[in-house]
Amino acid sequence: MNVGEAARRAGLPVKTVHYYESIGLVAPARKSNGYRDYDQTLVHKLAFLQRARSLGFSIDECRGLLSLYEDRDRASRDVKAIAEGKLADIERKIAALRTLHATLTHLVDACHGDDRPDCPILDDLAGADPGMDRG
Amino acid sequence: MNVGEAARRAGLPVKTVHYYESIGLVAPARKSNGYRDYDQTLVHKLAFLQRARSLGFSIDECRGLLSLYEDRDRASRDVKAIAEGKLADIERKIAALRTLHATLTHLVDACHGDDRPDCPILDDLAGADPGMDRG
C-alpha cells in the first residue's frame, strides 16, 4: 500500500507519516519504483501513533508506548504508570489554565470596554496594582 | 542598566530579553562599550511582556497589546476584545484537556496494572474494539 492510502487509513497527513519514518518510528518496505510499501501492521502502528498523539502523548512517550505495545510480554503495570503520569500532567495543565482563566476573567470584568482609554487589563500587565509598587 | 539587571527585574532570562529584542519587541540603547542599556521604560515593557506571556498571550498578541499599551488614546474596548478572545481560547483548551482526561481515566481504570501483559490502554491505542478483528 502506498503512503497516501496508509496515511488515510491512519488518519494522518502524508507529511506526518514521512516525518514519523524520518525519526525512526516506522520503517516501511520499498517497492521497485522507490515508493514506500505499507502493510497492515505498519498501518496499525500509524493509527496507534495517531491515537496516542491525540491523547497528548509526546513522540518520545509514543516511542515508549510502541515498544511496550510490541513487547507482548510486558506488564500492564508499566503502561498504566505512563498513562497515570500523563493524567497528572493533564491535571496540572488544567489547573494552570483555570488560574489563567480566573485572572483574565477578573481583568475583563473590571474593564468597562468602551471608548475611554483607561483599562485595568493593561494596568495589570504594566504591573500597576493599587497600593503596591513593583518598580 | 545592563541586560542582566533588566532581565532580573522583569523576571525573564537574559536570553529571552535578547530574543525579544531580536524580534523587535524592545530596542535598548547601547553604551560606548557595546553593552545594551535599559532604562525604566524598557524594564517596564519587559515586565509587561513577562506578565502577558505568562497569561498565555502569544508573542504576536503581546505585540498588539504593547502597541495598545503605548497608545494612550486607544479604547479599552480594543484591549477587552483581545482578552475575551483569549478567554475563549483558554476555555476551549480546558474543554479539550477535560475530554482527554476522561478518556485516559477510563483507560487507566480499566487496566489492572499488574504483571500480566493484557492492557486495555494499549488495546485502545491499537484501535481494538471488542468484537472486531483488526489483523
Next chain:
DNA sequence: CCTTGACCCTCCAGTGACTGGAGGGTGCAT
C-alpha cells in the same frame, strides 16, 4: 504516442518561543 493529473520521491527551510553553547570582549577586584 502524448498529455493530463494524481500520486510519489528527496531535500531544504520555516514555524513559535525560546535555549544552549562557542568564542570572544569588558569591568572590577585582588
Next chain:
DNA sequence: ATGCACCCTCCAGTCACTGGAGGGTCAAGG
C-alpha cells in the same frame, strides 16, 4: 596580572510537524 562575572554575536537545537521546490511514476483518455 589574574580571576571572575558579566557582556557581546552568531549558530544550532528543541518539538512536531508543515510547506514548497524540483523532480519521477503511473493509469487513463485522446
